[in-house]
Amino acid sequence: MFGSAGVHAAQTVFLLLLVMVAVFAIVARRLNVSYPIVLVVAGLLISFVPHVPRIPLNPDLVFLIFLPPLLYSSAWVTSWREFRENLVSITMLAVGLVAFTVWGVAEFADRFITLLDWKSGFVLGAVVATTDAIAATSIARSLGLPRRIVDILEGESLVNDATGLLALEFGLRMVVQGNTPTAGEALARLLYLIVAGIGIGLAIGVIMAWCERFIDDGPIEIVLSLIVPYLAYLAGEEAHASGVLAVVACGLYMSRKSVTIFSPTVRTQVYGVWGALTFILNGVVFVLIGLQLPYVLAGIRDLSRTTLxxxxxxxxxxxxxxxxxxxxxxxxxxxxxxTRILGKTEQRPGARSVFVVGWTGMRGVIALAAAISLPETLASGAPFAARNLIVFLTFSVILVTLVLQGLTLPPLIRALGLSGASGTNAEECDARRTMLEEALDYLDTERAMDGGNFAHVYDDLTHRYRHRLAAVGGTDGVNDEHEHSPATYNRLRAIAQGAVQAERRAMIRLRDEGHLSDEALRSMERELDLQEIRYESAALD
Structure with missing residues (x-):
């Protein structure tokens, strides 16, 4: 139990973090700089201010409190179609690059860092091998990068945590216990992590999606949505599988199902809460990274600041x-x-795009939490001498990759001519045209069933839809306004809702057939939700 003084101190620290997040996020917007960069730098500068409360980063807090909802949120906004299409590239980064990085860092540490040997270098490589999902999403999306580059970066950062943590598990076995796993053990463990983690996440997603069909209450749905990522993560960890992959698989599945299991009102409420929650968690995480410098330096006494x-x-x-x-x-x-094995037809990747993917390798709080979580002693009771240096090097990499690479990305992208590119506009326009055409078909069918009744209602709605269709490639119409009785207005509302639902069915069908990305779907889904909510709230008795 916390005493009153402890509770008061915790409240003060939390309030201070929230104030910092709000203030420096405003500064980031004014400077037109991605807010993770500003928050990290702000935390770093504030850590030098005397008498500022010291806030240590607790690894358990990161892995058990922050990680599940942030991973879930990132998976939710990831397009499954793009993730599937880029799976080969994502695997080359999330598995191949992680292994290459671990090996390369181990070799470098063994040869050039006197305080580290090959095994401790392997641990260091495992700690810094994974990129940060939060940084990749928040920075890459704001820079106008081509859609495919963003999809690859997001997919890599979602999946590589599992392979990086597996490498860390093997590294600690070698260093702490003196036990080197065989290649067969490594492969079997990796397969179990992947298969069991994804299976657990999908199973929880299926169960939760079934339960959601019987609930249509915003506050309850919000509470359930907050429970799901923690449930998936803890279930995966309890089964000694990948809690990270369990959360990612569950998030991808629930995102796909959300278009049918949530009502428009509930979906709007849930998205609003999650938007605020992820911003707060992201902000707190990046401020905490910057505030860790005193703790990182305090553990190193054998090396000068210049050497460090x-x-x-x-x-x-x-x-x-x-x-x-x-x-x-x-x-x-x-x-x-x-192209050769899967039989796909596509252009060879350009050197400029490949270089941007290579340059966008920011590290974040997962790497720092993994470093801080390293044991201070070995199985023999001897101190783990390399631990403090590993923590410092990890902190250095986070600052350099997040701040330096993050700040150089905008001019680099402009110099390479990659800014402002997007592959979803034409696709979204085609989808909107199909949706509006099917809504007009629905109105024609309903008009025939009603005969001559409510003719002006159908004219009104048809004109509205034709105006919208003209904006995406149709012909102009004339929109007449009519005075309606309550009964007529309610009929108009019912017909309009039916037309919106026809649009929604077309939208989901296009997504399921692979003709519409999840990102474009969410943009149009928001518009349909607002229309349907407006019709529901405008009902006349």
Missing amino acids: LEYGAIFSIILIALRLLWIFPAAQIAYLIR
Whole structure:
């Protein structure tokens, strides 16, 4: 139990974090800089201010409190179609690049960092091998990158946590217990992590989607949506599988099903709560990263500040170079697999796009939490001497990749001519045209069934839809306004709702057939939800 003083201190710290998030997010918007970068730098600068409360980063807090909802939110906004189409490229990064990074860091540490040997270098490589889903999503989406680059980066950051944590598990076995796993053990463990993690996540998703069909209450749905990611993560961890993949699989599944299991009103409420929640959690996480500098430096007494800066800078350059070395041949291998083995027809990836994917390898709170969670002693009782240096190097990599690479991305993208590209506009326009045409077909069918009754109602709605159709490639119409009795107005409302539902059915069908991305669907779904909510709230007795 917390005493009153402890509760008061916790409230003060939490309030301070929220104020920092709000203030520096406004600063980031004014500076037109991605807010994770500003929040990390702000936390770093504030850590030097005397008498500011010291807020240590608890790894359990990150893995058990922050990670599940943030992963779930990222998976929810990930398009399954794009994830599936880019699965080869994502696998080359989430599995191949993680393994290459772990090996490369272990070799570099063994040869050039005197305080680390190959095994402790392997642990360091496992800690820093994974990119950050939060940073990748928030930065890449705001820069106008081509859609495919964003999809690959998001997919990589969602999946590579599982492979990175597996590598960390093996590294700790080698360092702490002196037990080196065989290749067969590693492969079997990886397959179990993937299969069991995805299976558990999908099973929970199926159960929750079935339960959601019997509930249409906003507050209850919000509570359930908050429970789901924690349930998936804890179930995956309890089964010694990948809790990360369980959350990702559950989030992808629930996102696909949300178009049919949520009512428009509930969906609007849930999205509003989750939008605020993810922003708060993201902001707190990045501020906490910057505030950790005093704790990182406090554990290192054997090296001078100059030596530490040299180590941090050189190691960050090596890590960036390893990613760039891997990304170019990996992109060509992925292209050959898709075209020669899977039989797909596509253009060979351009060097500019591949370079941007290689440059966008930000690390974040998962890496720092993994480093801090390392044991302080070995199984023999001897101290884990390399631990503090691993924590420092991890912190250095986060600062360099997040701040330096994050700040250089906008001018780099503009210089390469990749800014403002998007592949969803034409697709979305075609989908809107199909939806409106099917809504007009629905109105024609209903008009025939009603005969001459409510003719002006049908004229009114038809004119409205034809105006909307003209905006996406149809012909102009004339919109007449009519005075209606309550009965006539309610009939208009019912017919209008039916037309909106016809649009929704067409939209879902296009998504299921692979002609519409989940991102475009969510944009149009928002419009339909607002229309349907307006009709529901405008009912006349």
